[in-house]
Amino acid sequence: MAQEIEKKFLVIGNDFKKEAFESSKIIQGYLSSVPERTVRIRIRDQSGFITIKGIGNQSGASRFEWEKEMPLNEAEALIKLCEPGVIDKTRYKVKTNGGTFEVDEFHGENNGLVVAEIELANENDAFDRPNWIGKELTGDKKYYNAMLMKSPFSKW
Amino acid sequence: MAQEIEKKFLVIGNDFKKEAFESSKIIQGYLSSVPERTVRIRIRDQSGFITIKGIGNQSGASRFEWEKEMPLNEAEALIKLCEPGVIDKTRYKVKTNGGTFEVDEFHGENNGLVVAEIELANENDAFDRPNWIGKELTGDKKYYNAMLMKSPFSKW
Numbered sequence: 001m002a003q004e005i006e007k008k009f010l011v012i013g014n015d016f017k018k019e020a021f022e023s024s025k026i027i028q029g030y031l032s033s034v035p036e037r038t039v040r041i042r043i044r045d046q047s048g049f050i051t052i053k054g055i056g057n058q059s060g061a062s063r064f065e066w067e068k069e070m071p072l073n074e075a076e077a078l079i080k081l082c083e084p085g086v087i088d089k090t091r092y093k094v095k096t097n098g099g100t101f102e103v104d105e106f107h108g109e110n111n112g113l114v115v116a117e118i119e120l121a122n123e124n125d126a127f128d129r130p131n132w133i134g135k136e137l138t139g140d141k142k143y144y145n146a147m148l149m150k151s152p153f154s155k156w
Numbered sequence: 157m158a159q160e161i162e163k164k165f166l167v168i169g170n171d172f173k174k175e176a177f178e179s180s181k182i183i184q185g186y187l188s189s190v191p192e193r194t195v196r197i198r199i200r201d202q203s204g205f206i207t208i209k210g211i212g213n214q215s216g217a218s219r220f221e222w223e224k225e226m227p228l229n230e231a232e233a234l235i236k237l238c239e240p241g242v243i244d245k246t247r248y249k250v251k252t253n254g255g256t257f258e259v260d261e262f263h264g265e266n267n268g269l270v271v272a273e274i275e276l277a278n279e280n281d282a283f284d285r286p287n288w289i290g291k292e293l294t295g296d297k298k299y300y301n302a303m304l305m306k307s308p309f310s311k312w
Contacts, residue, residue: 031195031208032188037237039187039195050206052187054237066234068224078222081193081210 004053004065005123008143010134011114016103019130020092026104029082033146040146041078044091048075085109085149098127109152115143160209160221161279164299166290167270172259175286176248182260185238189302196302197234200247204231241265241305254283265308271299 024045031039040051047069054064070078079086087110092103099118106113115137118127137143142151180201187195191211198205203225210220226234235242243266248259255274262269271293274283293299298307 031193032190034188037187037239052234052237064233064237066230068226070224074222077220078208081208081220083193 004063005120006063006117006138007120008115008117008137008140009129010137011103011116012132012134015132016092016094016101016114016116016130019094020103021095022093024091026087026089026091027079028087028145029079029085030146030149031078031082033083033149035141035144035146038144038146041075041082043072043075043079046072048072048078050075050078083149085152087145087149094130096128096130098125101130101133106148106153109154110148111154113148113153160219161276162219162273162294163276164271164273164293164296165285166293167259167272168288168290171288172248172250172257172270172272172286175250176259177251178249180247182243182245182247183235184243184301185235185241186302186305187234187238189239189305191297191300191302194300194302197231197238199228199231199235202228204228204234206231206234239305241308243301243305250286252284252286254281257286257289262304262309265310266304267310269304269309 026042026044028040028042031041036055038053040053042049042051048071049067049069051065051067088107089104089110090107092105094101094103099120101116101118103114103116116133120127141147182198182200184196184198187197194209196207196209198207204227205223205225207221207223244263245260245266246263248261250257250259255276257272257274259270259272272289276283297303
């Protein structure tokens with residue numbers, strides 16, 4: 001349970017893949033995609049997670065977050081209850097001075113979209129931006145995963 | 157994680173209180189009150205719980221259910237994220253031949269409403285009905301707690 005501070009950016013090109021030290025496959029659905037109270041079920045590799053997020057502050061960088069791990073079979077059963085549509089993506093991790101970028105390469109209906117997020121202790125903490133980091137998307141609800149499920153990138 | 161089989165009844169009078177072997181105070185809110193995927197946060201005495209339920213079968217007696225306990229402070233934080241309105245009730249437990257009735261006496265906007273539920277291993281299992289058990293409400297969505305929050309008994 002924490003107040004999560006994250007900044008999100010568009011990613012340009014594929015160079016980030018050369019710098020990644022880890023990648024994993026993510027499938028996720030939403031029991032609630034209402035921004036004030038999203039309830040997400042995620043399968044990452046062979047583990048399941050439930051994550052509840054509140055709405056962000058004015059800048060969109062800080063959101064309340066609660067997460068618990070669960071067995072894979074429970075997550076698979078809960079994914080079936082989710083709202084129609086599912087997010088399918090590969091997550092890469094890239095170290096930079098000041099933190100670690102999580103870079104999400106979307107598949108399926110969001111194919112072509114790649115975004116990077118960095119978690120910070122304080123909203124104004126400094127961090128290095130690799131040259132594949134594009135414009136900032138922090139707080140832009142269109143890029144929330146819950147929104148990408150309903151209004152996918154391929155239909156923009 | 158289970159398929160839950162429950163029958164629900166209206167309760168007549170206050171005689172059930174004399175037969176109860178336990179009672180506890182329950183406060184609960186909903187992160188999602190959509191019947192296909194309700195997400196409930198409950199505080200019972202000093203414990204927190206998250207419970208996810210799917211929609212029932214045709215008779216309404218069998219619903220998918222997933223539940224996890226959590227610390228009280230986490231449940232208190234999550235209740236604040238819930239949809240407006242909260243259910244406040246006292247739950248009594250009453251043993252009968254064939255099972256245990258959970259009798260919910262509602263307060264606040266649902267004051268005056270008392271319902272009893274019994275959990276069964278099979279939908280057609282027999283059980284004794286005390287004389288304070290009134291008409292069957294199984295599957296009647298109006299009596300779902302998630303619905304009582306939006307459309308409380310005092311406004312029927």
